[in-house]
């Protein structure tokens with residue numbers, strides 16, 4: 001049951017082959033981690049799937065549909081969500097208002113910033129907040145939240161659109177080790193509950209090996225390995241170029 005099918009994706013920057021003929025798939029409800037040394041091509045790969053960078057070659061199929069050159073807006077409407085850092089404009093809004101704004105924009109009220117969001121979608125916003133454990137912070141302004149709770153708001157923002165695939169570039173960056181594990185447990189439970197697949201990059205190997213169903217290892221733009229955490233851990237080629245560094 002493949003949801004995302006990446007075929008022979010390639011991107012050069014001048015003389016640098018950032019991503020070279022990379023193929024992999026993400027199954028339904030699977031959490032797949034992309035790892036690899038600095039410069040391996042993780043972000044470029046991620047950004048090609050997310051529509052921020054146009055590939056030189058290759059195809060990306062989402063639920064059987066070619067989405068290779070779709071804009072981020074179109075991908076969003078197709079059900080590919082992405083976490084973003086909370087923008088400065090949200091800092092003075094409370095959690096409920098931020099989530100109401102996200103729900104408004106999902107429903108096509110593009111000028112959502114101009115409308116008082118106070119009543120609209122209040123109940124759904126509160127449910128969304130509760131789903132990421134923020135039920136006690138509905139009236140808290142974002143600037144007053146802890147870093148970890150802000151990350152939860154970012155996750156809820158991405159979930160507002162009910163994505164089928166969630167792209168997360170370093171979802172636990174800047175968090176303490178405990179918070180990272182907690183965050184990924186939350187992502188896992190939401191993915192299971194709502195049938196969401198998750199593609200993520202991550203530096204923390206404890207997070208990767210604890211929470212990924214499979215791990216894609218990139219090295220110098222190419223696929224070095226794609227397998228379960230146990231197989232990856234035992235793979236001599238992976239140990240040689242990456243884990244054994």
Ligand code: ADP
Nearest residue numbers: 013016018036037038039040041042043044045
């Ligand atoms: P990673 O995320 O795994 O660290 P990147 O995808 O950011 O790797 O980068 C892969 C390679 O492509 C690196 O050699 C990097 O320097 C190069 N690269 C990435 N983006 C650009 C760009 N916009 N212009 C030129 N080179 C780039």
Ligand code: MG
Nearest residue numbers: 039042043044
């Ligand atoms: Mg990167």
